[in-house]
Amino acid sequence: MYAVIKTGGKQYRVVKGDKLKVEKLPAETGASVDLTDVLMVADGENVTVGTPLIDNGKVTATVVSHGRGKKIEIVKFRRRKHHRKQMGHRQSYTEIEITDISA
Helix, strand or coil: CEEEEEECCEEEEEECCCEEEEECCCCCCCCEEEECCEEEEEECCEEEECCCCCCCCEEEEEEEEEEECCCEEEEEEECCCCEEEEEEECCEEEEEEEEEEEC
8 A cells, every 4th residue: 555645845655664754844753743635545456546635635654853964065156257156055854754544
């Protein structure tokens, strides 16, 4: 059984027991989180597709940890103009583990 969920503006295909990194969620480590934006649930041959969401669809997950991703470098440079701008960015994330899928 798997589901397709939407969180943080992205879509993820999840199975019970999966660990994934999503955009930062406002929950403490060890807390249970309900993700209600379920787009699709498949159980063998039975496939349920929402329009756009499934009614009463829910994926339960446990927050494993919070962290920050790898640093990316942003460099803006214009040749012959004495212009150079350099920045860095680290995106915050929440690591979750899927514990239950229900539709």
